Amino acid sequence: MMPRLLLTFSSVILTAGGVMHAMAFNRTASAVAASNLPTFFANSLRALWLIDSATLITLAVVFGSIAARPSRATRGVVMLLAIIPGATAFFLYVFIGNFIPAHMLLAAAVAAFVGGLRLHGD
Secondary structure, eight states: OHHHHHHHHHHHHHHHHHHHHHHTHHHHHHHHHTSOOOHHHHHHHHHHHHHHHHHHHHHHHHHHHHHHOGGGSOHHHHHHHHHHHHHHHHHHHHHTOSOHHHHHHHHHHHHHHHHHHHTTOO
């Protein structure tokens, strides 16, 4: 039961983060348009912004699916997937610092990792 709750918790956090991130795209696109960034970097930022949102939501679906049917994945796979939000949180801390989205990603990563450790162990 605990792995399912932890994976569900991670899925909810990642869904919320992915949706909030996607909703902020228009503000980001406006800031990019008002900047003097070269076209390649401006377009890269726009793409990476939406890529991050898509990654968070996709990972949320995967964790939610595993929470619903734990036999769909092994411990190792879940623990490896948990590295994705963990690494993202790490880079946010490095480049931005103390930042609520980084805390959310870290919480999602830890919950998924611990859920993976306990998967099939209940």
